[in-house]
Structure formats: C-alpha cells, structure tokens
Amino acid sequence: xxxxxGEAGTxxxxxxxxxxxxxxxxxxxxVGPLLNYGLSAASPLVLRDLGISQSxxxxxxxxxxxxxxVSSAWLGRFSDRATSRQQIxxxxxxxxxALVIAALAxxxxxxxxxxxxxxxxxxISNPTTNRLIVTAVxxxxxxxxxxxxxxxxxxxxxxxGLFIPAVSxxxxxxxxxxxxxVVAAGLLWYGLRKLPRExxxxxxxxARSASDKEPLPLPVWLFAAFAFFSGLGMQxxxxxxxxxxxxxxxxPLVLAGAAAGVxxxxxxxxxxxxxxxxxxxxxxxxxxxxxxxxxxxxxACLLAAGALRQPALLWxxxxxxxxxxxxxxxxxxxxxxVVVPSERVGTASGVLAMGMYAGFALGPFVMGLLADxxxxxxxxxxxxxxxxxxxxxxxxxxxRYGRTHPWTVLTTR
Numbered sequence: 001x002x003x004x005x006g007e008a009g010t011x012x013x014x015x016x017x018x019x020x021x022x023x024x025x026x027x028x029x030x031v032g033p034l035l036n037y038g039l040s041a042a043s044p045l046v047l048r049d050l051g052i053s054q055s056x057x058x059x060x061x062x063x064x065x066x067x068x069x070v071s072s073a074w075l076g077r078f079s080d081r082a083t084s085r086q087q088i089x090x091x092x093x094x095x096x097x098a099l100v101i102a103a104l105a106x107x108x109x110x111x112x113x114x115x116x117x118x119x120x121x122x123x124i125s126n127p128t129t130n131r132l133i134v135t136a137v138x139x140x141x142x143x144x145x146x147x148x149x150x151x152x153x154x155x156x157x158x159x160x161g162l163f164i165p166a167v168s169x170x171x172x173x174x175x176x177x178x179x180x181x182v183v184a185a186g187l188l189w190y191g192l193r194k195l196p197r198e199x200x201x202x203x204x205x206x207a208r209s210a211s212d213k214e215p216l217p218l219p220v221w222l223f224a225a226f227a228f229f230s231g232l233g234m235q236x237x238x239x240x241x242x243x244x245x246x247x248x249x250x251x252p253l254v255l256a257g258a259a260a261g262v263x264x265x266x267x268x269x270x271x272x273x274x275x276x277x278x279x280x281x282x283x284x285x286x287x288x289x290x291x292x293x294x295x296x297x298x299x300a301c302l303l304a305a306g307a308l309r310q311p312a313l314l315w316x317x318x319x320x321x322x323x324x325x326x327x328x329x330x331x332x333x334x335x336x337x338v339v340v341p342s343e344r345v346g347t348a349s350g351v352l353a354m355g356m357y358a359g360f361a362l363g364p365f366v367m368g369l370l371a372d373x374x375x376x377x378x379x380x381x382x383x384x385x386x387x388x389x390x391x392x393x394x395x396x397x398x399x400r401y402g403r404t405h406p407w408t409v410l411t412t413r
Contacts (some may be wrong), residue, residue: 017137020194022145025129028088029152030159032122034180035102035115035266036064042173049173052108056264060108060115061239062361067119068226069357075120076350077222079127080343084195087128090186094121099181103171123357126333127349134337134345136196142337147275147330148263154268154326163260218401219339222356223332226394231359232386233326235296236367237302238263241318244377248306248312259318266322274327275334284335285399291331292391295325299388303381324390329356 026195039046039060047057067363079087099119129149133142160180167176242260245251251259298320305313332352340348365382370380 007026011136013163017141017145018194021132021196022148023087024191024194025132025145025149026152026155027191029125029149031092031184031187032118032125033153033156034095034160034184035098035177037157038063038099038164038177038180039102039111039115041161041164041170042176045168045173046111050105050108050111052111056108061243062120062365063112064115064119065235065361067116068123069354069361071117071120072123072350072354072357074245074350075124076127076347079124079131079346079350081346084128084132085192087124087131088191088195089188091121091125091128092184092191094118096174096181096184096188099177099184103177103181105174114314119357123350123353126353127346130333130337131346132195135357142334144272144275146334146337147272147278150275150330150333151268151271154264154271154384157264158261158268201397216344216351217339219398220336222394222398222401223263223336224259224351225393226328226398227294227332227356228359229387229390229394230292230295230328231356232300232366233359233361233387234321234363235298235360236363236380236384237325238376239364240367240371240380241302241321244302244306245314248377249309249311249341251311259314262315263318263322263326266319267326267393270323270327271330278331278334283393283399283402284331285402287331288328288395289392290400291324291328292388292395294320295388295391296385298324299381301387303378303385306377328391355366 037058043057044050046207048230055190064074093120098121101114101117102111105114130146133145133149137145161181161189164176167179241263245255245259274287274291279282298317299318301313301320305311305317333349336348336352337345366383367377367380369378370383373379
C-alpha cells in the first residue's frame with residue numbers, strides 16, 4: 001500500500017508525542033490573536049482614552065486580519081523552509097512587539113500599527129503548527145491534536161476576556177497589554193525549550209524550486225474557498241453578535257457579552273469533537289457539508305430571533321454558531337495535511353490561512369456596511385447565510401472530486 005502524502009518519515013517518530021509539545025502548539029495558535037481579543041475586551045476604555053470612533057475601532061479590527069491575509073501566502077512558503085524555532089520566535093516575539101506598541105499607544109495611528117504588526121504572527125501560526133504536527137506527531141494523534149491546537153484561538157479569547165479587563169482595573173488598559181506582553185515572552189521561553197530537535201531540511205535548493213513550481217492540488221483551493229466564506233460569516237457574527245443582542249432583543253450588556261462567550265466555549269468543545277471525528281476516519285467533505293448546513297440553520301435562528309423577538313432563538317443560533325462554523329477550521333487543516341506532501345504543508349496551509357483571514361477581514365466590514373445602509377441586521381444575516389450556502393456547494397464539490405481521485409483522504413474513508 002502506498003504512503004499517503006504527508007506521512008513520510010512517520011516511522012521514525014515516537015509512539016506518542018509529549019503533551020508539552022501540544023501545549024506549545026495551543027499557545028502558538030492562541031498568542032497571535034491575544035491583541036485583537038484584548039482590544040475587544042477593553043474597547044470601552046480604549047475608545048474613551050484615545051478618543052476614537054466606533055468606525056475607527058472597526059478599522060482596527062479589520063486591519064489585523066487584512067495584514068494576516070496579505071502575509072499568509074508568503075509566510076506559508078517561508079514555513080516550509082525555516083526551522084520550527086525560527087517560526088516560533090516569529091509568532092511569539094512578533095506578538096510581544098505588537099502588545100508593547102499597543103501598551104504605549106496614545107492615539108489611533110499607533111494602535112493601528114500595533115495590530116498590523118500582529119497580523120503576520122497570526123498568519124504563520126497555522127502553517128507552523130501544521131508542519132510541527134506532520135513532522136513530529138505520529139499519524140494516529142494528528143487529527144486529535146489539530147482539534148485541540150485549533151481551540152487555542154478560543155482559549156485566547158477566554159483568557160483575554162478575563163485577564164485584560166481585570167488587570168485594566170488595576171493597571172489601566174496600557175498596563176494590561178504590557179503585562180500580556182510579559183506573558184507572551186514567558187511562553188516563548190517555554191516553547192523554545194520544549195520544541196523537538198530538528199534534522200537539517202533534506203530538500204536541496206533546486207528540488208525546492210521545482211516543488212514550488214508545481215500547482216497545489218484542487219482540494220487545497222476548495223478548502224481555502226470554504227475557509228473564506230465560512231470565515232466571513234464567522235467573524236461578522238463574532239463582532240456583531242453582542243451589539244445585535246442589545247439592539248434587537250434589548251439584552252443587558254453583560255448578558256450580550258455572555259452570548260459571545262457561550263459561543264466561544266461551544267467552539268472549543270466542537271473543535272475537539274470534530275478533530276476526533278477526523279481521527280476516526282470520517283470524510284472531511286461529509287463533515288464540512290454537515291457543518292455548513294448547521295451554520296445556515298444557526299444564522300436562520302439569529303435572524304428569526306430579532307424578527308420574532310424570541311431570545312431562545314438567539315441562544316439556539318449562538319450554540320449552532322459555536323458547534324458548526326467555529327469547528328470548520330479543524331477539518332480543513334486536518335485534510336490539508338493529507339492532500340499535499342509534507343514538504344509543502346506550509347505552503348498549502350498558507351493558502352488556507354489567506355482565504356480564512358480574507359474572510360475575517362471582509363465579514364465585519366460587510367456586516368457593518370449593510371447594517372448602516374439598511375438600518376438593521378436582517379440584510380447582513382441573509383448575506384452571512386448566503387455565504388454558508390456557498391460553503392455547502394464547495395463541500396459537495398469536494399465530495400465529488402474525492403470520488404474520482406482515490407489518492408486523497410476524501411475517498412479513503
């Protein structure tokens with residue numbers, strides 16, 4: 001039986017990778033978004049102290065994802081050539097620099113510089129952690145580990161939501177970001193100590209150049225398309241859900257914030273569960289169809305909640321949002337590991353990340369634009385739902401492609 005792409009070298013791996021490496025992967029995924037989650041948690045203080053408008057703050061939120069999207073493709077190729085230590089330094093040290101600049105910010109423009117610098121640290125986190133998994137983790141653990149390491153993003157959201165406001169009461173929001181930078185620096189020190197030793201890269205420069213010229217297989221681009229449209233809806237919902245709950249259903253501010261928190265908690269659980277489903281051999285295309293269909297149902301609940309003034313429908317939509325679209329990233333990242341050779345995992349992951357972050361950057365902007373133009377959120381929710389329907393079509397295309405290409409995992413299960 002032939003070896004699937006990405007499985008070369010697994011015979012030399014230990015029977016089980018250490019839990020300390022998994023913790024490093026979780027932190028590598030979570031540390032990059034720490035600044036934008038922290039800014040969201042401290043937004044009332046930031047807007048008041050810097051005298052910036054809500055639209056300017058929205059630009060800050062979009063700029064970090066735009067920066068990540070622009071740098072994703074190049075950083076994915078860089079990931080295939082740089083050592084793991086170099087990439088971990090880029091992720092954690094880049095975040096430290098961004099947090100320090102934010103801590104020193106006294107105006108909108110300095111804060112904008114900080115989030116733009118945070119973008120590349122987020123963009124390379126998926127390629128780096130995917131490469132570490134494919135080169136240092138046995139095959140049997142990989143899908144489960146991807147589910148857990150992807151939950152680092154939601155763990156970061158939870159940490160920022162608790163840490164930044166609490167420390168801001170003590171040291172102010174500037175001090176909170178400075179202390180967060182110290183935490184990120186400590187995680188860098190720990191990560192460098194726990195990374196496995198790396199053998200020199202076996203590919204010669206000429207071979208690398210030849211490999212780089214080969215087109216990526218179609219599933220990579222389909223996964224990136226799925227990531228774009230699901231990311232558009234995901235981030236539009238994440239950003240506007242609390243405001244929608246307050247304005248459409250008269251939720252108190254704390255309860256509206258709790259709705260976003262519930263979504264994140266459900267998202268952590270769903271990523272672990274879907275990762276285990278992949279580890280058990282479920283088809284990624286089949287899971288993605290189910291996730292996209294569930295996301296359509298979730299946005300329908302959110303739309304109906306405002307129209308019918310039914311809070312229960314909003315909570316149902318929140319739960320479905322966390323259980324479906326927040327877990328899709330696990331499936332696409334797991335599948336990418338087996339449709340490209342191991343030496344191109346970083347490049348493929350970079351394309352996937354570019355699609356996701358482009359959706360992240362566009363979603364809140366489109367949602368806000370439609371809300372201002374229509375005076376409500378119905379058109380925005382319909383647009384999000386349309387994006388999820390496109391995801392259903394893309395997943396069906398993946399299933400059809402898999403039936404005619406037995407070399408991919410899409411038809412092996």
